[in-house]
Amino acid sequence: MRVIDDMTAILTGLWTTWKHILRRPVTIQYPEEKRIPSPRYRARIILTRDPDGGERCVACYLCSAACPVDCISMQAEEGEGGRRRAAWFRINFSRCIFCGFCAEACPTMAIQMTPDYEICRRDVMDLVFEKEDLLVEHCGKDPEYNFYRHAGIGVTQPRGEGEGEKPTVDVRGLMP
Amino acid sequence: MPKLIIDDIAVEAAEGVSVLEAAKSVGITIPHFCWHPALGRAGACRVCAVKLLDGPVKGIQMSCMLPAQEGMVVSTTDPEAVALRRQVIEWLMINHPHDCPVCDEGGECQLQDFTIACGHGTRRFVGPKRTHVNQELGPYISHEMNRCIQCYRCVRFYQEYAGGSDFGVMGSAGKVYYGRFESGQLESPFSGNLVDICPTGVFTDKTARFRARYWDYDMAPSVCPGCSVGCNITPVARYRELLKIVARRNDMVNGWFICDRGRFAPKGVNAPSRPRTSLVDGVKTGREEAMDALLRRLGEVAELYGEGSIAVVGSTRLSQEGATLLPLLAESISAGALSYGLSAAESRASSGAISMLTLENGASIADVENADCIAIYESDLREEGPMLLLAVRQAWRRGAPVLLVGENSPLEQVRGVGIEAVQLHYMEEAPLAIFERPVVIAGMRHGDPRVMAVLDRSGARVACLFPGPNGHGAALLCAEHGGIPLEEALAKGKVKGLVAVEADIPAELLAGVPFVASLDWRETAAVQAASVVIPTAAWVECDGTYVNFEGRAQRFSRVMKPGLPIKELDPACHPPRIHQGDPPGGDILPSWQVMIEMIRLAGEKVPDGPFSGSWANLTSLDPEGEGEVIRGRCRRDS
Numbered sequence: 001m002r003v004i005d006d007m008t009a010i011l012t013g014l015w016t017t018w019k020h021i022l023r024r025p026v027t028i029q030y031p032e033e034k035r036i037p038s039p040r041y042r043a044r045i046i047l048t049r050d051p052d053g054g055e056r057c058v059a060c061y062l063c064s065a066a067c068p069v070d071c072i073s074m075q076a077e078e079g080e081g082g083r084r085r086a087a088w089f090r091i092n093f094s095r096c097i098f099c100g101f102c103a104e105a106c107p108t109m110a111i112q113m114t115p116d117y118e119i120c121r122r123d124v125m126d127l128v129f130e131k132e133d134l135l136v137e138h139c140g141k142d143p144e145y146n147f148y149r150h151a152g153i154g155v156t157q158p159r160g161e162g163e164g165e166k167p168t169v170d171v172r173g174l175m176p
Numbered sequence: 177m178p179k180l181i182i183d184d185i186a187v188e189a190a191e192g193v194s195v196l197e198a199a200k201s202v203g204i205t206i207p208h209f210c211w212h213p214a215l216g217r218a219g220a221c222r223v224c225a226v227k228l229l230d231g232p233v234k235g236i237q238m239s240c241m242l243p244a245q246e247g248m249v250v251s252t253t254d255p256e257a258v259a260l261r262r263q264v265i266e267w268l269m270i271n272h273p274h275d276c277p278v279c280d281e282g283g284e285c286q287l288q289d290f291t292i293a294c295g296h297g298t299r300r301f302v303g304p305k306r307t308h309v310n311q312e313l314g315p316y317i318s319h320e321m322n323r324c325i326q327c328y329r330c331v332r333f334y335q336e337y338a339g340g341s342d343f344g345v346m347g348s349a350g351k352v353y354y355g356r357f358e359s360g361q362l363e364s365p366f367s368g369n370l371v372d373i374c375p376t377g378v379f380t381d382k383t384a385r386f387r388a389r390y391w392d393y394d395m396a397p398s399v400c401p402g403c404s405v406g407c408n409i410t411p412v413a414r415y416r417e418l419l420k421i422v423a424r425r426n427d428m429v430n431g432w433f434i435c436d437r438g439r440f441a442p443k444g445v446n447a448p449s450r451p452r453t454s455l456v457d458g459v460k461t462g463r464e465e466a467m468d469a470l471l472r473r474l475g476e477v478a479e480l481y482g483e484g485s486i487a488v489v490g491s492t493r494l495s496q497e498g499a500t501l502l503p504l505l506a507e508s509i510s511a512g513a514l515s516y517g518l519s520a521a522e523s524r525a526s527s528g529a530i531s532m533l534t535l536e537n538g539a540s541i542a543d544v545e546n547a548d549c550i551a552i553y554e555s556d557l558r559e560e561g562p563m564l565l566l567a568v569r570q571a572w573r574r575g576a577p578v579l580l581v582g583e584n585s586p587l588e589q590v591r592g593v594g595i596e597a598v599q600l601h602y603m604e605e606a607p608l609a610i611f612e613r614p615v616v617i618a619g620m621r622h623g624d625p626r627v628m629a630v631l632d633r634s635g636a637r638v639a640c641l642f643p644g645p646n647g648h649g650a651a652l653l654c655a656e657h658g659g660i661p662l663e664e665a666l667a668k669g670k671v672k673g674l675v676a677v678e679a680d681i682p683a684e685l686l687a688g689v690p691f692v693a694s695l696d697w698r699e700t701a702a703v704q705a706a707s708v709v710i711p712t713a714a715w716v717e718c719d720g721t722y723v724n725f726e727g728r729a730q731r732f733s734r735v736m737k738p739g740l741p742i743k744e745l746d747p748a749c750h751p752p753r754i755h756q757g758d759p760p761g762g763d764i765l766p767s768w769q770v771m772i773e774m775i776r777l778a779g780e781k782v783p784d785g786p787f788s789g790s791w792a793n794l795t796s797l798d799p800e801g802e803g804e805v806i807r808g809r810c811r812r813d814s
Contacts, residue, residue, distance in 0.1 A: 060277035061389040073751075075415070075742075076386045084278040084386050088750050107277045130750055152273030152305055152322055159322075160307040168307045171346045171353040 036115070039141070042100045043117035045091055047110050047131070048140035052156070055135065056110035056147065059086035063102035063111050071095035072102060082155050083148075089131040094124050108147035112140040180231070180248035189244035196224050196239040199252065206252055207261060207290040209268075209327040209375045211240035214432040215337060220328045223264045223290065227254035236260055258295070265294040271305045271350075272376070273322045281377030283390035287325060306350055314361030316368060316440045318382045326352050330370050330379065337433075339569050339594025340364030354378065365562050365592055368439040372423050372432075383440060384412070384420035396733035397424060397799040399722050401493060401645040401715050402438040405541070405561045406724025406803075409434060411716050413736035415751075416759060417743060418445040418716055428802040429541055429728065435562035444714075448744060449699045451711040452761035463710060463763065467770075467777055470675075470693050470708045474509050477673035477691050484512025486673040487665045491517035492644025494678045495720030496729065496794065497768035497786035499650050502677060503657040505771045508780040509675070514657060515665040516650040517679045521621070522643050523661040526651035528625030529618070529640035532632045533727065534808040539615045539637035540726045545570040549611040551636070553603055553627065554582035555619025558589050560641040561725065564617055569593040571615075579606050584622040603627050608636045615639065620647075641725050648807070649723030676702035678712065678767055695767050711764050713738050718766035721794055727807025731797035738764040 028035055037043075050056050059076030071092040079085040103113050121127050139145075148156040149163050160168035179188050182199045189198035194217065196206050209221035217240040224239045231248035236257060239250070251257065269291060276282045308321035331354055334340045342363045346353045356362070362370075370379040394413040399406050400421070407430035412419045423434040444450065454466035461469070474486055488506040490499055499516065506514045518526060544550065544567040557565040568590070572578055578590060578597040590597045600606055608614040614636040618627070620643055631638050642648045653659065665671060666685045673691040674681075683701040686692055694706035697714040716735040723729045739759030742751045765773070768786045776782045787794045797804060 058278050059386070060282065061392060062277065065389070065391055075749075076388070078386050090750070125753060128753060147277070151275040151278065152307070153275045153278070153320060159309060164304045165307050166304045168309050169347065169351045169353065171308075171351060171355075173351075176349060 037117065039115065040113075041115040041117070042098045042103075042113040044093070044114050044119050045096070045102065045134065046112055046114055046136045046140065047089065047134045048112055048136055048138065048142075050146040050148075051139055051143060052146060054083070054146075054148075054156070055085055056108045057086050057089065058084040058108055058110070058147065059089070060084075060107065062105040062107060066101040066105035068099060068101060069095050069097055086131055089134060091129050091134060092127065093119055093129060094127040109140070109142040109145050114140075178244050178246040178248075180244055180246070180250060182250040183252055187244075193244055194240050195226060195237070195242045195244050195248070195250055198244040199226075199239065199250070204252060205293075206239050207265070207293055208240055209286065209290070209325060210329060212329055212333075212373065212432075215329060215332050215373075217241055218328045218332060220326060221264070221268070223261055223268070223294070225257050225260045225264065227251045227257040229254070261294045262296055265291050266296045266300070268325045269296060269299070270301050270303075271322070272325065273305065275323075278386075279320070279323065279377040280380040280385060280387075281323075281374075285377060286375035308353060311355045312359040313356070313367075313379075316382055316436065317362060317371060318380050318385060319355065320378055320380070321353060321355065323377045324352075324354060325376055327375060329373050329375065330354050333369060333373050334362075334364060334367070336573075337569075338364050338366040338369070338566060339592075340367070341594060343367075363592070365436050365558060366433060366566055368436045369423065369433045381420045387419050388412075388414040393419075394736045396735045398716065398732040398735060399645070399724075399730045400434060400438040401443070401722070402435075402441060403561050404492075404642040404645060404647045404725040405430065405563045406645060406722050406728065406730055407434045407438055407563055408730070409438065411735045413716065415742040416736055416739050417741040418443060418736070426802060427542070429724065429730070430563050431541070433563070433566065435566070437562055443716075444698045445716055446741065447699065450697060450714075451694075451699060451703055451709050452740065452764070453711060455706075455709040457707055463765070463770075463773075466708055466710050467774055470710070471509070471774065471777055473691055473693075473708065474673050474675070478510060481670075481672040483510065485670060486511040486675070487513040487515065487671040488675045488677065489515045489517055489662065489665065489679040489681060490650065490677050491679040492642065492647040492650045493680070494646060494650070494767065495715070495718075496646055496649040496723055496791075497720055497766070498677060498771060499646060499653050500786055500788075500791055501768050501771045501775075501783070503653070504775055504780070504783060505675070505677075508775045508778040511675070513665040513671060514659050515662050516654045516659045517662055517681070518643065518647075518650065518654065518659075520661040520663055522647075523654070524625045525620040525623050525640075526642055526647065527655055528628040529620065529638075529642070530648070530651045530655060530807075532628040533638065533640065535805065537632070537637055538726050538805075538807045539617075539639040540728070541567045543613075543637050544568060544615050544617065544639060546574075547571045547611075547613050547615040547637075548574075548576050549579070549608065549614040550576055551579040551581050551600075551603070551606045551608065551614070551616045552585050552589075552597075553616055553618045553631075554584045554622040554624070555617060555641060556584065556586055556589050557617065557641075558592065560619050560621065561617075564639065564641075565589060565593050568617070569595050572596075581606060582622070584619065603630050608634045613637070617641065639725060645724070646722045648725060648727050649721075649729070652723070652806075674702075676700075676706070677771065695770055697764075710770055712767040712770055713764050717764070719799075720766065720768075721797060723806065724803075726805065728803040728805050729794050729797060730803035731799040731801075733799045738762050 064072040074089040075087040077087040208224040210218040219241045226239045229249040310319045334343045408424040408426040410424045456469045488511045490502045572595040580599045616636045617639045676694045686705045692706045693708040694702040717738040739762030
């Protein structure tokens with residue numbers, strides 16, 4: 001029956017309309033009202049510190065190598081106690097596509113993505129962040145990790161006293 | 177010539193080569209650590225395992241230790257061989273630290289490459305790692321023993337190849353340690369090669385510590401400007417700063433290695449005092465204005481003091497491009513004297529050498545290595561050509577006696593490479609005639625030019641160590657265009673205007689010259705005394721050619737763009753936060769292009785390029801090739 005089919009179609013459509021009219025709206029009144037994204041949301045990038053307060057970034061150049069849009073540049077140097085650190089570190093957020101490859105490539109958990117997505121600026125040059133803009137005073141998402149404790153070359157502890165290391169070899173000893 | 181099959185590819189190997197080299201010749205790379213083309217094999221790492229399916233030997237074998245034989249069928253992809261290689265590399269990695277992010281070798285590390293190539297990814301061993309205490313090995317090389325995989329390459333190079341005695345191997349089993357008996361600077365003049373030869377990061381270049389990664393390097397094939405040997409090198413630059421120098425293979429010149437002086441001696445490229453802008457009386461101007469001022473003042477000098485009062489001086493570090501244009505520049509500004517910066521003694525020795533050398537009697541480094549007797553005549557090779565000392569040692573290891581002739585050939589030079597030598601007073605005392613392949617290495621600083629005639633008659637091959645990286649080229653041009661020694665050009669008192677093109681002129685010789693102009697990239701005495709300074713590009717900032725001691729013309733390529741390094745631009749250390757195309761101080765031309773501009777401004781006919789006429793064959797030199805031997809041109813012409 002053609003007329004019954006038509007009626008069903010109209011009533012189904014109306015049912016959907018009324019259902020949405022009576023439902024609570026999903027629109028959020030941004031910017032008065034803000035959503036909290038998931039912790040693994042990929043927005044503004046930070047450089048974190050290790051649990052002892054030292055800079056985690058060792059300027060190994062892996063993030064800049066992984067970056068598909070070449071928005072990360074840096075210069076490594078030797079800091080106090082033989083630590084490798086960045087003399088300068090720059091991320092051009094006007095070019096960044098927030099793909100997260102840099103955070104994935106980072107071997108020291110230094111570079112991390114945060115859920116802070118509100119990084120618009122009036123002047124495009126203000127989107128070029130230097131090291132002092134990027135470096136934060138906390139550990140970010142891996143609060144326990146300190147690269148130099150596992151690295152096996154001393155720096156934060158005497159040689160042979162890091163995690164999973166034997167005491168240093170006495171090369172002049174006669175014991176087998 | 178044994179014929180064998182490697183991975184279904186038929187290979188005809190040279191006599192006596194290993195299976196690993198035979199595979200390499202057809203493009204199959206078998207992972208290896210202890211084997212090195214210059215050092216041979218040690219059978220220490222066990223990572224080059226292959227499976228032999230058929231032939232005289234069968235089963236799993238180490239390809240570096242196994243000579244290629246007729247009828248072998250080799251598989252590098254057999255599951256058994258692949259599994260063995262994976263297990264061996266997993267075992268080598270048991271004690272390797274987890275520090276690739278802070279290791280300077282990271283990115284150019286053979287251990288990284290072959291670990292991945294062998295398929296080892298995740299650490300399964302849970303036990304602790306062995307650790308070592310490092311040594312302080314001087315200002316050039318840093319030591320990190322925890323990274324060592326015991327391939328013995330360093331000690332084989334240092335003791336056997338380079339004859340050093342202060343570095344060796346200690347301990348046994350899991351405690352093997354490579355170092356000196358106690359901390360201290362390495363004594364061998366070839367110690368820097370440990371950096372290149374170590375397959376991982378035990379020895380790294382301290383001068384470029386923590387500066388850049390391999391994939392960011394600005395690199396190009398180049399030639400060392402340290403001496404007349406002309407070793408092939410790869411300079412490494414980043415952000416317009418020369419970071420370090422690594423050896424580049426050229427079997428006709430330096431083989432695989434270079435000396436520490438070429439690697440570590442300061443080159444002046446990064447010197448903050450380097451001339452970067454054109455100056456007229458100390459005031460910064462553009463290049464065009466400076467050239468105008470230069471030509472105007474030369475005109476005034478010629479007017480005031482008469483014809484022939486202007487001298488043009490080059491040097492032995494000026495590239496062959498610049499050196500061939502020097503006579504044209506002298507002609508265009510009506511200069512009365514042309515000099516290639518050679519002293520009177522050097523000039524006599526060089527002209528003696530080029531009139532004696534022919535294609536047949538000149539010696540290359542390979543000839544030195546294969547000689548059965550070597551005489552070092554009036555030369556300290558540590559100063560005049562350190563790589564020849566390494567070649568002399570290779571000949572000595574094969575049994576060639578080494579003779580030191582004359583009072584300027586000190587015995588200390590051969591002690592540095594651990595060889596014994598006999599000292600003689602005169603060249604005539606050397607019994608060269610009783611040997612089949614004798615070679616004489618003749619120094620030019622103290623050498624008596626009359627000895628060249630003795631050498632010519634002796635039947636020995638001769639290596640003449642010209643001063644400077646392009647000394648041979650400068651000497652050839654000097655003979656062609658009637659160049660005079662530096663003292664002679666300036667001591668007459670007639671010279672009132674001087675154009676110094678990359679010339680190192682002592683300040684006392686400049687004192688009596690009223691007008692000095694300098695085209696240079698180093699802050700020389702001439703630059704300091706000059707009224708007009710035009711900066712030129714350093715050798716890493718332009719293409720060029722050097723003719724080395726044996727007369728081999730070698731092309732070097734531009735490594736980096738000229739300009740102020742980022743490090744010097746902003747005291748706060750950031751690169752500047754402005755957009756600009758060319759870097760500040762980047763408006764610098766190579767000296768030969770500046771000379772062409774000057775010839776054009778002087779109203780003369782401008783040559784198409786630096787090389788014309790009999791030099792035109794140098795236009796198409798390949799920077800990655802072996803170079804072209806041009807010695808003996810003078811003798812052929814006459």
